[in-house]
Amino acid sequence: MVVADGGATKCAMALYSVADGKRLAETVQGPASLSLESGSAWLSIESGLRALSVRAGLGSDWQPDLLVMGLAGSERTARLDAFTRQIKHCRRYLVYSDGLAQYVGATGGAAGICLSVGTGSVVYWRTNDGALCHGGGWGFPAGDEASGAWLGLSLLTRYAQDRDKAKASDAAWPTATGVHGSLYTSLETLIGHEVADIQQWTTEKNATRLATLAPLIEQAMSAGDPVATDLVNRGTNECIRLIDLAPATLPIYLAGSVAPYYHTRLHAHYGRRLKSAVGDAMSGLYRLGCQHSEHAITR
Numbered sequence: 001m002v003v004a005d006g007g008a009t010k011c012a013m014a015l016y017s018v019a020d021g022k023r024l025a026e027t028v029q030g031p032a033s034l035s036l037e038s039g040s041a042w043l044s045i046e047s048g049l050r051a052l053s054v055r056a057g058l059g060s061d062w063q064p065d066l067l068v069m070g071l072a073g074s075e076r077t078a079r080l081d082a083f084t085r086q087i088k089h090c091r092r093y094l095v096y097s098d099g100l101a102q103y104v105g106a107t108g109g110a111a112g113i114c115l116s117v118g119t120g121s122v123v124y125w126r127t128n129d130g131a132l133c134h135g136g137g138w139g140f141p142a143g144d145e146a147s148g149a150w151l152g153l154s155l156l157t158r159y160a161q162d163r164d165k166a167k168a169s170d171a172a173w174p175t176a177t178g179v180h181g182s183l184y185t186s187l188e189t190l191i192g193h194e195v196a197d198i199q200q201w202t203t204e205k206n207a208t209r210l211a212t213l214a215p216l217i218e219q220a221m222s223a224g225d226p227v228a229t230d231l232v233n234r235g236t237n238e239c240i241r242l243i244d245l246a247p248a249t250l251p252i253y254l255a256g257s258v259a260p261y262y263h264t265r266l267h268a269h270y271g272r273r274l275k276s277a278v279g280d281a282m283s284g285l286y287r288l289g290c291q292h293s294e295h296a297i298t299r
Contacts, residue, residue, distance in 0.1 A: 002052060002064040002090070003285035004045050006032025006071040007098055008119035008208045009148075009257070011041075013048035014282045015056055015064070021286060025055040031208060033098075033119075034083055035073030035139060042086040045069065049089055066296055067093040068289035070101025070281055072120060073139075084297075092296035096288055098281065099124050099137055105284025106253035106277040113246045114277075115239060118256035119211040120144040125246035135245040140207040145238035148211030148258045154231050155213050156202050159184055162227075183220035183228050190216065211258075218261050236265040243270075251275045 001016045011032035015025040029048040032041040045067075053062045067090035074080050074097050087093055103114035103124035113125040121144045122137030140149045162184070190213070191201050204210055220228035239262050243252055252274045254263060267274050289296075 001066045001068060001286065001289050002049065003282045003289065004032065004048060004067065004069045004071075005098060005101055005281040005285060006034075006041060006044065006069060008033040008036060008072055009211060011044045011048060012282060013045070013052060014286075015052045016286050016289075018066075018290070023282075025052045026282075027051040027055065032069075033072035033208075034076060034079040035120075036208070039086065041071065041083055046089060063089045063091060065091050066289055066293055068096070068285045069093065070096045070098045070285050070288075072098045074098075075137075087299065090299060092293075092298050094289060094292060094296050096285070097122075097137075099134060101281040101284040101288070102255040103253075103284065104287050105279040105281045106255050107251075108278040109284075109287060112251045112253055112275070113243055114253045114255055115243055115259070116255040117146050117148075117239065117258040117262065119148045119207055121147040121150070121238075121242065121256070121258075123242040123245060125250055127247060127250070133246070136242045140210075141205070144207070145242065146235040146258070146262065147207075148214035149207035150238075151217050151231060151235060151258065151261075152210035152213035154234065155183075155187065155217055156198075156210075158227060158231065159187060160198070160202060182223060183216065183225045186216045186220065187213070214258055214261075221261070232261055233265070236262050236269075239266060240269060253277050255281065 001018050002013060003016065004011055004013045008031050011029045013027050014023045017024055027048050029044040032044040034041055074095055099116050099122035102116040106114040111126050111128045113123060115123045120140060122134060124134040126132050136143060141153060144150050191197055217228045217231050221232050252270055255277060
């Protein structure tokens, strides 16, 4: 069995032994979110299949018996249909949302809440009576609060506003912002400081590209930067809003590349309800594949 956890930044894939659940090989490829472009998503997965074949020492004509994919944007029927028409090099396949894959991996499928915060964001939960629900995940820019893309856009918005304030008051830049240049200097080093340079980013609609700015915030927050700290605090409030859509009796799990930015603050808010994840999205997809292999679509 091969599993593929495809998001807007990368696609992590693994080859599993169905008999004992052991990971035999892993690879990371380019983005495989259906919110981007379905053709590029399949190209990333197809490249991953070739890489796994080489790493596991399989033949050039090898194809997995079952390919289980958790893909961002897979809830959109038209895009999912366009994507599935491209699938090849596998005998059977299953497609789930990336948020469900994260949930099953983090909780082991048990009752609980999983907030996934990466390039985008979504929360899934299963109640004690077995009902599976989710919230958020509406997509960037209207949704995906607290995500990497949301943080990147928030940083650009704050930067532009503070720069306007400095200009209007004829104050020095960037020391007039009170950040002594730490976060904003890092930002300008990456994107430039001329108006034309900045507007290329403030008008950017690509969530993946905007999410590349999020690590600047995390690094500056660790150094005590007040703007970065404020942005992460705002993101934490959005995380809390999403988590609180679910029943307050359930344990909470965090997943996704941006989740560590919020862990300390969320632990302070929820205490013992915040638990360590059982596994990752790929282990969740393996579990889903084992449970639902009889429903797989045959190529």
